[in-house]
Amino acid sequence: MLVAKQPYLCQRCHVTSRHPPTIYDGYLLKNSQNANRIYGRSCVVCHQMVHGSNSPNGKAFLR
């Protein structure tokens, strides 16, 4: 799991509506604000509310 690259690691499970199953390809990387899910920290740049919160919340994309 640790050697798989994001966002494709995340997409192995997060096959949901809207942005998770978006095809993160070279076009988005160059042309869309969705590029922020491909470069840098990828998905987790937004998902800190899930992955970094000390709230008992955590199973949804919430605080």
Added chain:
Amino acid sequence: MRNRVVTVTAALLLASAIHAKAQTKPAEATSGNAPWGVTGMADVGVRVTDANGDEARFERYRDLRSGLFTNCVFGKQTDGYLLDVTAKNIGYRDQQYAVDYQNSKFRFSFLYDSIPLNYCYNCLTPWREASANSWVLDDAVQNQVQKSRYPAPVTPLPPGFVAIPTNYLQNQLTSVYRAQAQTFEMQSRRDTTGVKFGYDMTNDVALSVDFTSTKKSGYQPFGMSHAFSNANELPVQLDNRTNDFGAAVEWVRPQGMFRAAFERSMFSNQFNDVLWDNPLNLTDYNNGLQPPSGPYDANGYSNGNGAARGRISSFPDNSMTVVSFMGLYKFNRTTTLNGTVQVSDQSNDDDLIPWTSNAQINQPSVWALFPHLAALPRPTAEAKVRGVNALVNFTSRPVRWMGVNAKYRHNTHSNISRPFPYDENVRFDAVSEETPGEFAEGHSVIRDTFDASVSFSPLAYSTLRVGYLYDNYDRTGRTHNDMRDQGMRLTWDTVGTAWLSVRVGYEYIDRTGFGFSEQAVEDAAAQPGLRFYDEADRERNRFNAMVTLTPFQTMDFTASVTYTDDHYGGPGMEFGLFDVTNTAYNVGVNYTPSDHVAMGVNYGRDDFSTYQRARNANPPPDPSWTDPNRDWTLDNDEKVNNVDVYVDLLNMFKNTGIRFAYNYSDSDNAFVLGGPRTVTLFNTIDANGFRTFEQLPDVTNDWQQFMIDLKYSFNAKVGFAIGYFYEKLSISDFATINLPGTDQPRIDYLGGLTTGYGNRPYNGSTFAARLLYTFLAPVTSIARRAGRSTGAAGPFFVRGTGFRGLAESGAGPPRI
């Protein structure tokens, strides 16, 4: 007997580094040339380092700054005690000091170990740390950006500038925050200080007490976001500490042993949260309307019209207490039973951060519509987990040609935290929303594992093993309530002959999920055909073989292959991870023609391949939800090559030792997207004339390291050494964004403002000239390759000393 029992103890318990060190060091001291006396080496000199490119990645977990080089190991052994003292890299961020003392009754160990983690020396950020973990932007620039967005009439930014680019044309412009950004060094450090005391009360009873304190400090890149179009990365400050205390009493008799232990671990973080300014808003967005039309923007989570400052939680304070009992009983010379029982209690009662930092939401007019947002359901986490672990091992060899090994393990992870309801919520500190009936609850697991094997020795030097595995998970909170692995394995080992060693193994494990809930998948807004790969039905086939051939005493050949294939499936599976295949080959040869010469080469090849499937769709009742033409797939294939070469010449020239090593690794990681959806996108042309699908370039890297170390001994005690190593990384990664035509970070790329942290090439070299003073008598024979790590090669190749260790403490070949 005692040593053997202690070995079992160490295997059964998770020992900390200092524990392990305390147990092994006295044995090292006894391996010197003289039964009593002083051993060790002082290796002190001057180091010069030169690096280019991503210098932080070159250093990564080490501190290679020019200056003093120190690596000193001192040992003393008398008929009354053993003493080892180590000091390495004195005054640097990777310094280490250790003391081990042992006499007939008393043992003492001390360790101080500092390890840096260097992220980047050329990252940039426009945020300033006004106070600890409170990050601010220049108000004038924030105001300029806000006025360019709202309220009407807006004042556009100067031509050629943008706040955060969100499309192709804007991405050709420059962010107004680029000029605000300042370069900084982002690094963190882990400092571990530990002591351990041991006392033998009688010949049979021993006490031990240990305490370890681990501090993390510095900065690390952290993702946080004001909106999907406004992703931010900041250098978050770290200041946390973990204190671990342990005490144990151990009773040992020739027939068995018993151990009782208490452990307490406490984590405390100086920061409960992190605050940071919004690049798009100087003030909380306010459209002047009343709920539900305002004052917030219902699309604020997407367009960035949210709070002026965001807030995220930092790592919570928490603790764990463990009481454990371990026993071992030896029925006779061939049959042993041992077991462990642990009871644990984990707790997190840290303060929760408020629902939002946005004052436009934190007000009565909004609470009238969203009453649950007026206060948190409870002020602290109140999270608790109780655990029970048990392990029983039975080993017997009733007859010479047959043995039995059986193991049972039980784990209960019972989360007794009260559910935390969130009928309403705030996204991104920007939008309040209804989430009726939602709540978070801790997940619990009960796991039982049984593993048994029978070994037969029908031929001399050879053993056939047949094994069976049963592994059952019972849990809450997942789509499958229950999951069961059942498998078998077959191994053949031929070892102990002078010229041949063969190890072959095959393993098959079938995993079946039970109690699947499609509703649970749909509750998470996922496609009903999705199966999570960590609980989906799975077939695993694993094969490994290794052959070592030693045709002459001076030469050995090794070849090995491993193959693992995981295939995921199960009724109704349409999406998710379907296949993972790993294959690795290695061939190597070592040649030691004389006591003075040793050399070898090894080549390895790894292939990784995965296949997954998804659907790009809108939620039902949108027809895309069930449209197979929206399906897309990913083949992720990586190929890695490794080459290692070494040559050791010890005393081939009088009083001279030379070591040479070269290591090479390259990787090509491909992400091949396919499926009908990609075809549709490829055939679609956007307003700028681009096809709306493009394959990503492979992520590639090429890493090499060269090292040479030359030592000359003036006499049995004093020597001189020079060492040089060179390391180079070439890398290409689409996830690392640079300014055009450079290797310098671009922080204002599409949809974000980041620090620019990424994977960039570097090259660097370090040269050191050192004086050596040894306490050992000379030894002229060279160690074979297998013995090199023991340092038993001669006066200037003492364990833990020398230049090679410095080269090996870096990041190594990168995995992207």
